[in-house]
Amino acid sequence: MKQLLGVIDAATYHEDLQDLLLHRPVAALPFAGRYRLIDFVLSSMVNSGISSVAIFPKFGYRSLMDHLGSGKNWDLNRKRDGLFLFPASPMEAERNSGIGCFSHYADNLDFFYRSSQEYTIISNSFTVINTDFRELLQKHLACGCDMTEVYKNGQPLNIYLLKTSLLIDLIESRYETGYDCIKDVFDDMKSPYTFCTYEYEGYARRVDTIKNYYKTSMELLDAQVWTALFKRSQPIFTKVKDEPPSxxxxxxxxxxxxxxxxxxxxxxxxxxxxxxxxxxxxxxxxxxxxxxxxxxxxxxxxxxxxxxxxxxxxxxxxxxxxxxxxxxxxxxxxxxxxxxxxxxxxxxx
CATH class of the missing domain: 2.160.10.10 (Hexapeptide repeat proteins)
Structure with a gap:
Protein backbone atom coordinates (compact mmCIF):
# COMPACT_ATOMS: atom_id res chain seq x y z
CA MET A 1 0.00 0.00 0.00
CA LYS A 2 1.48 3.33 -1.10
CA GLN A 3 -0.06 5.08 1.89
CA LEU A 4 1.81 3.01 4.48
CA LEU A 5 5.45 2.95 5.53
CA GLY A 6 6.58 0.04 7.72
CA VAL A 7 8.99 0.52 10.64
CA ILE A 8 10.05 -2.43 12.81
CA ASP A 9 11.86 -1.85 16.08
CA ALA A 10 14.37 -4.69 16.51
CA ALA A 11 16.34 -3.03 19.31
CA THR A 12 14.42 -4.30 22.33
CA TYR A 13 16.22 -6.59 24.76
CA HIS A 14 14.29 -8.84 27.14
CA GLU A 15 16.25 -9.84 30.21
CA ASP A 16 14.08 -12.91 30.80
CA LEU A 17 15.03 -14.25 27.35
CA GLN A 18 18.76 -13.74 27.84
CA ASP A 19 19.71 -17.43 27.52
CA LEU A 20 18.26 -17.40 23.99
CA LEU A 21 19.59 -13.94 23.05
CA LEU A 22 23.33 -14.40 23.58
CA HIS A 23 24.02 -14.51 19.84
CA ARG A 24 20.93 -12.83 18.37
CA PRO A 25 18.34 -10.08 18.91
CA VAL A 26 14.80 -11.10 19.86
CA ALA A 27 13.73 -10.36 16.27
CA ALA A 28 15.89 -13.29 15.09
CA LEU A 29 14.73 -15.75 17.75
CA PRO A 30 13.73 -19.06 16.06
CA PHE A 31 10.06 -19.91 16.30
CA ALA A 32 7.75 -22.70 15.11
CA GLY A 33 10.58 -24.80 13.73
CA ARG A 34 11.42 -22.79 10.63
CA TYR A 35 10.60 -19.12 11.28
CA ARG A 36 12.06 -16.16 13.20
CA LEU A 37 9.90 -13.86 15.32
CA ILE A 38 10.33 -10.92 12.96
CA ASP A 39 8.79 -12.95 10.12
CA PHE A 40 5.28 -12.42 11.48
CA VAL A 41 5.18 -8.62 11.65
CA LEU A 42 7.25 -8.32 8.47
CA SER A 43 4.99 -10.71 6.55
CA SER A 44 1.92 -8.87 7.85
CA MET A 45 3.32 -5.65 6.43
CA VAL A 46 4.10 -7.23 3.06
CA ASN A 47 0.66 -8.87 2.90
CA SER A 48 -0.85 -5.46 3.63
CA GLY A 49 0.73 -4.09 0.46
CA ILE A 50 3.54 -2.24 2.23
CA SER A 51 6.53 -2.04 -0.12
CA SER A 52 8.94 -0.03 2.05
CA VAL A 53 10.02 -1.42 5.43
CA ALA A 54 12.76 -0.09 7.69
CA ILE A 55 14.23 -2.24 10.47
CA PHE A 56 16.08 -0.66 13.39
CA PRO A 57 18.28 -3.17 15.28
CA LYS A 58 20.66 -2.24 18.08
CA PHE A 59 23.06 -5.11 18.87
CA GLY A 60 23.89 -8.67 17.89
CA TYR A 61 22.17 -8.21 14.56
CA ARG A 62 24.45 -10.37 12.40
CA SER A 63 22.01 -13.29 12.57
CA LEU A 64 19.16 -10.92 11.69
CA MET A 65 21.05 -9.64 8.64
CA ASP A 66 21.79 -13.21 7.58
CA HIS A 67 18.12 -14.11 7.89
CA LEU A 68 16.73 -11.09 6.04
CA GLY A 69 19.38 -10.80 3.34
CA SER A 70 18.21 -8.51 0.54
CA GLY A 71 14.56 -9.05 1.47
CA LYS A 72 14.00 -11.31 -1.53
CA ASN A 73 11.93 -13.85 0.40
CA TRP A 74 9.48 -11.06 1.29
CA ASP A 75 9.52 -9.53 -2.22
CA LEU A 76 11.33 -6.49 -0.84
CA ASN A 77 14.46 -6.58 -3.03
CA ARG A 78 13.30 -3.62 -5.13
CA LYS A 79 14.90 -0.79 -7.05
CA ARG A 80 12.45 1.64 -5.44
CA ASP A 81 11.50 1.26 -1.78
CA GLY A 82 12.17 -2.24 -0.41
CA LEU A 83 13.89 -3.41 2.80
CA PHE A 84 16.18 -1.10 4.79
CA LEU A 85 18.33 -1.95 7.81
CA PHE A 86 19.49 0.87 10.10
CA PRO A 87 21.74 -0.43 12.95
CA ALA A 88 22.22 1.85 15.94
CA SER A 89 25.38 3.92 16.29
CA PRO A 90 27.79 2.89 19.10
CA MET A 91 26.55 5.79 21.23
CA GLU A 92 22.89 4.92 20.58
CA ALA A 93 23.53 1.25 21.35
CA GLU A 94 24.42 2.22 24.93
CA ARG A 95 21.10 3.94 25.54
CA ASN A 96 18.12 2.28 27.17
CA SER A 97 15.03 3.30 25.22
CA GLY A 98 11.54 2.07 24.49
CA ILE A 99 10.00 0.90 21.24
CA GLY A 100 10.17 3.53 18.52
CA CYS A 101 13.31 5.30 19.79
CA PHE A 102 13.39 8.84 18.36
CA SER A 103 17.16 9.30 18.69
CA HIS A 104 17.72 6.09 16.70
CA TYR A 105 15.35 7.40 14.05
CA ALA A 106 17.07 10.80 14.12
CA ASP A 107 20.34 9.20 13.02
CA ASN A 108 18.49 8.10 9.87
CA LEU A 109 16.11 11.03 9.45
CA ASP A 110 16.81 11.27 5.72
CA PHE A 111 15.00 7.98 5.25
CA PHE A 112 11.76 9.44 6.59
CA TYR A 113 12.17 12.62 4.57
CA ARG A 114 12.59 10.59 1.36
CA SER A 115 9.61 8.36 2.07
CA SER A 116 6.53 9.13 0.01
CA GLN A 117 4.08 7.22 2.23
CA GLU A 118 1.66 9.45 4.15
CA TYR A 119 1.29 7.13 7.17
CA THR A 120 3.76 5.05 9.18
CA ILE A 121 3.23 1.85 11.16
CA ILE A 122 5.73 1.36 14.00
CA SER A 123 5.85 -2.17 15.39
CA ASN A 124 7.93 -4.25 17.73
CA SER A 125 9.56 -7.38 16.32
CA PHE A 126 8.45 -9.92 18.92
CA THR A 127 4.66 -10.11 18.48
CA VAL A 128 3.39 -13.29 16.83
CA ILE A 129 0.59 -11.98 14.64
CA ASN A 130 -0.78 -12.28 11.11
CA THR A 131 -2.91 -9.26 10.29
CA ASP A 132 -3.86 -6.89 7.50
CA PHE A 133 -2.75 -3.41 8.54
CA ARG A 134 -5.09 -1.87 5.98
CA GLU A 135 -7.95 -2.49 8.41
CA LEU A 136 -6.02 -0.55 11.05
CA LEU A 137 -5.53 2.35 8.64
CA GLN A 138 -9.24 2.43 7.77
CA LYS A 139 -10.16 2.57 11.46
CA HIS A 140 -7.59 5.29 12.05
CA LEU A 141 -8.93 7.42 9.20
CA ALA A 142 -12.53 6.92 10.29
CA CYS A 143 -11.78 8.03 13.85
CA GLY A 144 -9.75 11.06 12.82
CA CYS A 145 -7.16 10.64 15.59
CA ASP A 146 -3.53 11.74 15.47
CA MET A 147 -2.26 8.32 16.55
CA THR A 148 -3.68 4.82 16.99
CA GLU A 149 -2.33 2.00 19.15
CA VAL A 150 -3.20 -1.68 18.64
CA TYR A 151 -4.54 -3.66 21.58
CA LYS A 152 -5.37 -7.31 22.20
CA ASN A 153 -7.78 -8.16 25.03
CA GLY A 154 -7.26 -4.71 26.46
CA GLN A 155 -3.45 -5.04 26.51
CA PRO A 156 -1.17 -2.96 24.25
CA LEU A 157 0.76 -4.77 21.52
CA ASN A 158 3.22 -1.90 20.98
CA ILE A 159 2.05 -1.35 17.41
CA TYR A 160 1.35 2.26 16.46
CA LEU A 161 0.00 4.19 13.47
CA LEU A 162 0.49 7.90 12.75
CA LYS A 163 1.21 10.32 9.92
CA THR A 164 4.78 10.23 8.68
CA SER A 165 4.94 14.02 8.91
CA LEU A 166 3.90 13.84 12.58
CA LEU A 167 6.56 11.22 13.24
CA ILE A 168 9.19 13.51 11.74
CA ASP A 169 7.97 16.37 13.95
CA LEU A 170 8.21 14.15 17.04
CA ILE A 171 11.74 13.12 16.12
CA GLU A 172 12.90 16.67 15.54
CA SER A 173 11.26 18.10 18.68
CA ARG A 174 12.34 15.31 21.05
CA TYR A 175 14.57 17.60 23.13
CA GLU A 176 11.83 20.19 23.61
CA THR A 177 9.08 17.66 24.43
CA GLY A 178 11.19 15.20 26.39
CA TYR A 179 9.72 12.27 24.43
CA ASP A 180 12.35 9.56 23.93
CA CYS A 181 10.13 7.15 22.04
CA ILE A 182 6.65 6.73 20.60
CA LYS A 183 5.39 5.07 23.79
CA ASP A 184 6.27 8.21 25.78
CA VAL A 185 3.83 10.19 23.64
CA PHE A 186 0.97 7.79 24.41
CA ASP A 187 1.82 7.71 28.11
CA ASP A 188 1.77 11.51 28.48
CA MET A 189 -1.63 12.50 29.91
CA LYS A 190 -0.95 16.13 28.92
CA SER A 191 -0.07 15.31 25.33
CA PRO A 192 -1.62 17.69 22.77
CA TYR A 193 -2.44 14.79 20.45
CA THR A 194 -5.60 12.71 20.14
CA PHE A 195 -5.27 8.96 20.54
CA CYS A 196 -7.38 6.01 19.41
CA THR A 197 -7.16 2.32 20.22
CA TYR A 198 -7.70 -0.52 17.79
CA GLU A 199 -8.77 -3.80 19.38
CA TYR A 200 -7.36 -6.66 17.30
CA GLU A 201 -9.62 -9.71 17.35
CA GLY A 202 -7.32 -12.25 15.73
CA TYR A 203 -4.51 -14.34 17.21
CA ALA A 204 -1.66 -12.30 18.70
CA ARG A 205 0.93 -13.08 21.37
CA ARG A 206 3.86 -11.02 22.69
CA VAL A 207 7.00 -13.11 23.19
CA ASP A 208 9.01 -11.30 25.86
CA THR A 209 9.72 -14.02 28.44
CA ILE A 210 10.80 -17.66 28.39
CA LYS A 211 7.37 -18.60 29.74
CA ASN A 212 5.59 -16.70 26.93
CA TYR A 213 7.93 -18.14 24.32
CA TYR A 214 7.28 -21.68 25.48
CA LYS A 215 3.53 -21.21 25.93
CA THR A 216 3.07 -19.55 22.54
CA SER A 217 5.12 -22.26 20.83
CA MET A 218 3.08 -25.03 22.44
CA GLU A 219 -0.17 -23.32 21.41
CA LEU A 220 0.79 -23.87 17.78
CA LEU A 221 0.27 -27.61 18.28
CA ASP A 222 -3.46 -26.84 18.51
CA ALA A 223 -4.84 -27.12 14.97
CA GLN A 224 -7.25 -24.22 15.50
CA VAL A 225 -4.46 -21.90 16.63
CA TRP A 226 -2.24 -22.97 13.73
CA THR A 227 -5.03 -22.29 11.23
CA ALA A 228 -5.76 -18.89 12.78
CA LEU A 229 -2.12 -17.83 12.51
CA PHE A 230 -0.99 -19.45 9.28
CA LYS A 231 -3.63 -18.29 6.81
CA ARG A 232 -3.50 -19.39 3.19
CA SER A 233 -4.53 -15.94 2.03
CA GLN A 234 -1.82 -14.29 4.16
CA PRO A 235 1.26 -16.54 4.16
CA ILE A 236 4.08 -16.07 6.64
CA PHE A 237 7.30 -15.70 4.65
CA THR A 238 10.74 -16.69 5.87
CA LYS A 239 14.23 -17.42 4.61
CA VAL A 240 14.12 -20.35 2.21
CA LYS A 241 16.58 -23.17 2.83
CA ASP A 242 16.97 -26.02 0.37
CA GLU A 243 17.07 -29.12 2.55
CA PRO A 244 15.75 -32.65 1.97
CA PRO A 245 12.53 -33.88 3.59
CA SER A 246 12.80 -35.26 7.09
Missing amino acids: RYYEDSSVKRSLVANGCQLRGVIENSIIARGVVVGRGAVIRNSIIMQKCQIGENCAIDSVILDKDVKVESGTMIEGSPGMPKVYRKSSVIEQVDSRLKSLMTL
Whole structure:
Protein backbone atom coordinates (compact mmCIF):
# COMPACT_ATOMS: atom_id res chain seq x y z
CA MET A 1 0.00 0.00 0.00
CA LYS A 2 1.48 3.33 -1.10
CA GLN A 3 -0.06 5.08 1.89
CA LEU A 4 1.81 3.01 4.48
CA LEU A 5 5.45 2.95 5.53
CA GLY A 6 6.58 0.04 7.72
CA VAL A 7 8.99 0.52 10.64
CA ILE A 8 10.05 -2.43 12.81
CA ASP A 9 11.86 -1.85 16.08
CA ALA A 10 14.37 -4.69 16.51
CA ALA A 11 16.34 -3.03 19.31
CA THR A 12 14.42 -4.30 22.33
CA TYR A 13 16.22 -6.59 24.76
CA HIS A 14 14.29 -8.84 27.14
CA GLU A 15 16.25 -9.84 30.21
CA ASP A 16 14.08 -12.91 30.80
CA LEU A 17 15.03 -14.25 27.35
CA GLN A 18 18.76 -13.74 27.84
CA ASP A 19 19.71 -17.43 27.52
CA LEU A 20 18.26 -17.40 23.99
CA LEU A 21 19.59 -13.94 23.05
CA LEU A 22 23.33 -14.40 23.58
CA HIS A 23 24.02 -14.51 19.84
CA ARG A 24 20.93 -12.83 18.37
CA PRO A 25 18.34 -10.08 18.91
CA VAL A 26 14.80 -11.10 19.86
CA ALA A 27 13.73 -10.36 16.27
CA ALA A 28 15.89 -13.29 15.09
CA LEU A 29 14.73 -15.75 17.75
CA PRO A 30 13.73 -19.06 16.06
CA PHE A 31 10.06 -19.91 16.30
CA ALA A 32 7.75 -22.70 15.11
CA GLY A 33 10.58 -24.80 13.73
CA ARG A 34 11.42 -22.79 10.63
CA TYR A 35 10.60 -19.12 11.28
CA ARG A 36 12.06 -16.16 13.20
CA LEU A 37 9.90 -13.86 15.32
CA ILE A 38 10.33 -10.92 12.96
CA ASP A 39 8.79 -12.95 10.12
CA PHE A 40 5.28 -12.42 11.48
CA VAL A 41 5.18 -8.62 11.65
CA LEU A 42 7.25 -8.32 8.47
CA SER A 43 4.99 -10.71 6.55
CA SER A 44 1.92 -8.87 7.85
CA MET A 45 3.32 -5.65 6.43
CA VAL A 46 4.10 -7.23 3.06
CA ASN A 47 0.66 -8.87 2.90
CA SER A 48 -0.85 -5.46 3.63
CA GLY A 49 0.73 -4.09 0.46
CA ILE A 50 3.54 -2.24 2.23
CA SER A 51 6.53 -2.04 -0.12
CA SER A 52 8.94 -0.03 2.05
CA VAL A 53 10.02 -1.42 5.43
CA ALA A 54 12.76 -0.09 7.69
CA ILE A 55 14.23 -2.24 10.47
CA PHE A 56 16.08 -0.66 13.39
CA PRO A 57 18.28 -3.17 15.28
CA LYS A 58 20.66 -2.24 18.08
CA PHE A 59 23.06 -5.11 18.87
CA GLY A 60 23.89 -8.67 17.89
CA TYR A 61 22.17 -8.21 14.56
CA ARG A 62 24.45 -10.37 12.40
CA SER A 63 22.01 -13.29 12.57
CA LEU A 64 19.16 -10.92 11.69
CA MET A 65 21.05 -9.64 8.64
CA ASP A 66 21.79 -13.21 7.58
CA HIS A 67 18.12 -14.11 7.89
CA LEU A 68 16.73 -11.09 6.04
CA GLY A 69 19.38 -10.80 3.34
CA SER A 70 18.21 -8.51 0.54
CA GLY A 71 14.56 -9.05 1.47
CA LYS A 72 14.00 -11.31 -1.53
CA ASN A 73 11.93 -13.85 0.40
CA TRP A 74 9.48 -11.06 1.29
CA ASP A 75 9.52 -9.53 -2.22
CA LEU A 76 11.33 -6.49 -0.84
CA ASN A 77 14.46 -6.58 -3.03
CA ARG A 78 13.30 -3.62 -5.13
CA LYS A 79 14.90 -0.79 -7.05
CA ARG A 80 12.45 1.64 -5.44
CA ASP A 81 11.50 1.26 -1.78
CA GLY A 82 12.17 -2.24 -0.41
CA LEU A 83 13.89 -3.41 2.80
CA PHE A 84 16.18 -1.10 4.79
CA LEU A 85 18.33 -1.95 7.81
CA PHE A 86 19.49 0.87 10.10
CA PRO A 87 21.74 -0.43 12.95
CA ALA A 88 22.22 1.85 15.94
CA SER A 89 25.38 3.92 16.29
CA PRO A 90 27.79 2.89 19.10
CA MET A 91 26.55 5.79 21.23
CA GLU A 92 22.89 4.92 20.58
CA ALA A 93 23.53 1.25 21.35
CA GLU A 94 24.42 2.22 24.93
CA ARG A 95 21.10 3.94 25.54
CA ASN A 96 18.12 2.28 27.17
CA SER A 97 15.03 3.30 25.22
CA GLY A 98 11.54 2.07 24.49
CA ILE A 99 10.00 0.90 21.24
CA GLY A 100 10.17 3.53 18.52
CA CYS A 101 13.31 5.30 19.79
CA PHE A 102 13.39 8.84 18.36
CA SER A 103 17.16 9.30 18.69
CA HIS A 104 17.72 6.09 16.70
CA TYR A 105 15.35 7.40 14.05
CA ALA A 106 17.07 10.80 14.12
CA ASP A 107 20.34 9.20 13.02
CA ASN A 108 18.49 8.10 9.87
CA LEU A 109 16.11 11.03 9.45
CA ASP A 110 16.81 11.27 5.72
CA PHE A 111 15.00 7.98 5.25
CA PHE A 112 11.76 9.44 6.59
CA TYR A 113 12.17 12.62 4.57
CA ARG A 114 12.59 10.59 1.36
CA SER A 115 9.61 8.36 2.07
CA SER A 116 6.53 9.13 0.01
CA GLN A 117 4.08 7.22 2.23
CA GLU A 118 1.66 9.45 4.15
CA TYR A 119 1.29 7.13 7.17
CA THR A 120 3.76 5.05 9.18
CA ILE A 121 3.23 1.85 11.16
CA ILE A 122 5.73 1.36 14.00
CA SER A 123 5.85 -2.17 15.39
CA ASN A 124 7.93 -4.25 17.73
CA SER A 125 9.56 -7.38 16.32
CA PHE A 126 8.45 -9.92 18.92
CA THR A 127 4.66 -10.11 18.48
CA VAL A 128 3.39 -13.29 16.83
CA ILE A 129 0.59 -11.98 14.64
CA ASN A 130 -0.78 -12.28 11.11
CA THR A 131 -2.91 -9.26 10.29
CA ASP A 132 -3.86 -6.89 7.50
CA PHE A 133 -2.75 -3.41 8.54
CA ARG A 134 -5.09 -1.87 5.98
CA GLU A 135 -7.95 -2.49 8.41
CA LEU A 136 -6.02 -0.55 11.05
CA LEU A 137 -5.53 2.35 8.64
CA GLN A 138 -9.24 2.43 7.77
CA LYS A 139 -10.16 2.57 11.46
CA HIS A 140 -7.59 5.29 12.05
CA LEU A 141 -8.93 7.42 9.20
CA ALA A 142 -12.53 6.92 10.29
CA CYS A 143 -11.78 8.03 13.85
CA GLY A 144 -9.75 11.06 12.82
CA CYS A 145 -7.16 10.64 15.59
CA ASP A 146 -3.53 11.74 15.47
CA MET A 147 -2.26 8.32 16.55
CA THR A 148 -3.68 4.82 16.99
CA GLU A 149 -2.33 2.00 19.15
CA VAL A 150 -3.20 -1.68 18.64
CA TYR A 151 -4.54 -3.66 21.58
CA LYS A 152 -5.37 -7.31 22.20
CA ASN A 153 -7.78 -8.16 25.03
CA GLY A 154 -7.26 -4.71 26.46
CA GLN A 155 -3.45 -5.04 26.51
CA PRO A 156 -1.17 -2.96 24.25
CA LEU A 157 0.76 -4.77 21.52
CA ASN A 158 3.22 -1.90 20.98
CA ILE A 159 2.05 -1.35 17.41
CA TYR A 160 1.35 2.26 16.46
CA LEU A 161 0.00 4.19 13.47
CA LEU A 162 0.49 7.90 12.75
CA LYS A 163 1.21 10.32 9.92
CA THR A 164 4.78 10.23 8.68
CA SER A 165 4.94 14.02 8.91
CA LEU A 166 3.90 13.84 12.58
CA LEU A 167 6.56 11.22 13.24
CA ILE A 168 9.19 13.51 11.74
CA ASP A 169 7.97 16.37 13.95
CA LEU A 170 8.21 14.15 17.04
CA ILE A 171 11.74 13.12 16.12
CA GLU A 172 12.90 16.67 15.54
CA SER A 173 11.26 18.10 18.68
CA ARG A 174 12.34 15.31 21.05
CA TYR A 175 14.57 17.60 23.13
CA GLU A 176 11.83 20.19 23.61
CA THR A 177 9.08 17.66 24.43
CA GLY A 178 11.19 15.20 26.39
CA TYR A 179 9.72 12.27 24.43
CA ASP A 180 12.35 9.56 23.93
CA CYS A 181 10.13 7.15 22.04
CA ILE A 182 6.65 6.73 20.60
CA LYS A 183 5.39 5.07 23.79
CA ASP A 184 6.27 8.21 25.78
CA VAL A 185 3.83 10.19 23.64
CA PHE A 186 0.97 7.79 24.41
CA ASP A 187 1.82 7.71 28.11
CA ASP A 188 1.77 11.51 28.48
CA MET A 189 -1.63 12.50 29.91
CA LYS A 190 -0.95 16.13 28.92
CA SER A 191 -0.07 15.31 25.33
CA PRO A 192 -1.62 17.69 22.77
CA TYR A 193 -2.44 14.79 20.45
CA THR A 194 -5.60 12.71 20.14
CA PHE A 195 -5.27 8.96 20.54
CA CYS A 196 -7.38 6.01 19.41
CA THR A 197 -7.16 2.32 20.22
CA TYR A 198 -7.70 -0.52 17.79
CA GLU A 199 -8.77 -3.80 19.38
CA TYR A 200 -7.36 -6.66 17.30
CA GLU A 201 -9.62 -9.71 17.35
CA GLY A 202 -7.32 -12.25 15.73
CA TYR A 203 -4.51 -14.34 17.21
CA ALA A 204 -1.66 -12.30 18.70
CA ARG A 205 0.93 -13.08 21.37
CA ARG A 206 3.86 -11.02 22.69
CA VAL A 207 7.00 -13.11 23.19
CA ASP A 208 9.01 -11.30 25.86
CA THR A 209 9.72 -14.02 28.44
CA ILE A 210 10.80 -17.66 28.39
CA LYS A 211 7.37 -18.60 29.74
CA ASN A 212 5.59 -16.70 26.93
CA TYR A 213 7.93 -18.14 24.32
CA TYR A 214 7.28 -21.68 25.48
CA LYS A 215 3.53 -21.21 25.93
CA THR A 216 3.07 -19.55 22.54
CA SER A 217 5.12 -22.26 20.83
CA MET A 218 3.08 -25.03 22.44
CA GLU A 219 -0.17 -23.32 21.41
CA LEU A 220 0.79 -23.87 17.78
CA LEU A 221 0.27 -27.61 18.28
CA ASP A 222 -3.46 -26.84 18.51
CA ALA A 223 -4.84 -27.12 14.97
CA GLN A 224 -7.25 -24.22 15.50
CA VAL A 225 -4.46 -21.90 16.63
CA TRP A 226 -2.24 -22.97 13.73
CA THR A 227 -5.03 -22.29 11.23
CA ALA A 228 -5.76 -18.89 12.78
CA LEU A 229 -2.12 -17.83 12.51
CA PHE A 230 -0.99 -19.45 9.28
CA LYS A 231 -3.63 -18.29 6.81
CA ARG A 232 -3.50 -19.39 3.19
CA SER A 233 -4.53 -15.94 2.03
CA GLN A 234 -1.82 -14.29 4.16
CA PRO A 235 1.26 -16.54 4.16
CA ILE A 236 4.08 -16.07 6.64
CA PHE A 237 7.30 -15.70 4.65
CA THR A 238 10.74 -16.69 5.87
CA LYS A 239 14.23 -17.42 4.61
CA VAL A 240 14.12 -20.35 2.21
CA LYS A 241 16.58 -23.17 2.83
CA ASP A 242 16.97 -26.02 0.37
CA GLU A 243 17.07 -29.12 2.55
CA PRO A 244 15.75 -32.65 1.97
CA PRO A 245 12.53 -33.88 3.59
CA SER A 246 12.80 -35.26 7.09
CA ARG A 247 13.40 -39.01 7.37
CA TYR A 248 11.26 -41.05 9.74
CA TYR A 249 12.86 -44.42 10.50
CA GLU A 250 10.84 -47.55 11.30
CA ASP A 251 11.46 -47.24 15.01
CA SER A 252 10.31 -43.62 15.17
CA SER A 253 6.96 -42.38 16.47
CA VAL A 254 5.82 -38.77 16.10
CA LYS A 255 2.55 -37.47 17.57
CA ARG A 256 1.07 -33.97 17.79
CA SER A 257 4.32 -32.28 16.80
CA LEU A 258 5.74 -29.84 14.27
CA VAL A 259 8.74 -31.18 12.38
CA ALA A 260 10.74 -29.09 9.92
CA ASN A 261 12.71 -30.51 7.00
CA GLY A 262 16.15 -32.11 7.02
CA CYS A 263 15.64 -34.13 10.24
CA GLN A 264 16.57 -37.77 10.95
CA LEU A 265 14.20 -39.24 13.51
CA ARG A 266 14.53 -42.61 15.21
CA GLY A 267 12.97 -41.96 18.61
CA VAL A 268 9.60 -41.05 20.12
CA ILE A 269 8.46 -37.43 19.75
CA GLU A 270 5.27 -36.14 21.32
CA ASN A 271 3.83 -32.65 21.69
CA SER A 272 7.06 -31.00 20.55
CA ILE A 273 8.54 -28.66 17.95
CA ILE A 274 11.52 -29.97 16.00
CA ALA A 275 13.46 -27.51 13.83
CA ARG A 276 15.53 -28.11 10.69
CA GLY A 277 18.30 -30.67 10.62
CA VAL A 278 17.69 -32.23 14.04
CA VAL A 279 18.97 -35.78 14.63
CA VAL A 280 17.14 -37.96 17.19
CA GLY A 281 18.78 -41.26 18.13
CA ARG A 282 17.21 -44.67 18.59
CA GLY A 283 15.27 -45.10 21.83
CA ALA A 284 15.16 -41.38 22.64
CA VAL A 285 11.93 -39.91 24.04
CA ILE A 286 11.14 -36.20 23.54
CA ARG A 287 8.01 -34.67 25.01
CA ASN A 288 6.67 -31.12 25.41
CA SER A 289 9.91 -29.62 24.14
CA ILE A 290 11.34 -27.16 21.62
CA ILE A 291 14.40 -28.47 19.78
CA MET A 292 16.09 -25.87 17.58
CA GLN A 293 18.12 -26.27 14.41
CA LYS A 294 20.79 -28.96 14.06
CA CYS A 295 20.56 -30.30 17.61
CA GLN A 296 21.74 -33.87 18.12
CA ILE A 297 19.88 -36.09 20.54
CA GLY A 298 21.73 -39.31 21.40
CA GLU A 299 20.30 -42.77 21.88
CA ASN A 300 18.08 -43.61 24.86
CA CYS A 301 17.71 -40.00 25.99
CA ALA A 302 14.62 -38.74 27.82
CA ILE A 303 13.71 -35.07 27.41
CA ASP A 304 10.61 -33.39 28.81
CA SER A 305 9.64 -29.68 28.91
CA VAL A 306 12.98 -28.46 27.60
CA ILE A 307 14.14 -25.74 25.17
CA LEU A 308 17.36 -26.56 23.31
CA ASP A 309 18.95 -23.72 21.37
CA LYS A 310 20.75 -24.39 18.08
CA ASP A 311 23.55 -26.96 17.80
CA VAL A 312 23.02 -28.45 21.25
CA LYS A 313 24.33 -31.99 21.67
CA VAL A 314 22.64 -34.33 24.16
CA GLU A 315 24.81 -37.32 24.97
CA SER A 316 23.29 -40.81 24.84
CA GLY A 317 21.48 -41.88 28.00
CA THR A 318 20.93 -38.32 29.22
CA MET A 319 17.68 -37.54 31.03
CA ILE A 320 16.53 -33.93 31.56
CA GLU A 321 13.21 -32.53 32.71
CA GLY A 322 11.68 -29.11 33.16
CA SER A 323 8.04 -28.20 33.66
CA PRO A 324 5.43 -26.43 31.52
CA GLY A 325 5.59 -23.44 33.85
CA MET A 326 9.39 -23.43 33.95
CA PRO A 327 10.99 -25.22 30.98
CA LYS A 328 14.71 -25.87 31.18
CA VAL A 329 16.71 -23.82 28.67
CA TYR A 330 20.08 -24.87 27.24
CA ARG A 331 22.20 -22.34 25.42
CA LYS A 332 23.48 -22.62 21.86
CA SER A 333 26.17 -25.27 21.24
CA SER A 334 25.88 -26.73 24.77
CA VAL A 335 26.84 -30.35 25.43
CA ILE A 336 24.46 -32.03 27.90
CA GLU A 337 25.13 -35.14 29.93
CA GLN A 338 22.87 -35.29 32.98
CA VAL A 339 21.01 -38.31 34.35
CA ASP A 340 17.75 -37.70 36.21
CA SER A 341 16.23 -40.75 37.89
CA ARG A 342 12.76 -39.19 37.83
CA LEU A 343 12.63 -39.70 34.08
CA LYS A 344 13.78 -43.32 33.98
CA SER A 345 10.17 -44.38 33.67
CA LEU A 346 10.00 -42.73 30.26
CA MET A 347 12.63 -45.10 28.94
CA THR A 348 10.34 -48.08 29.46
CA LEU A 349 7.60 -46.71 27.13
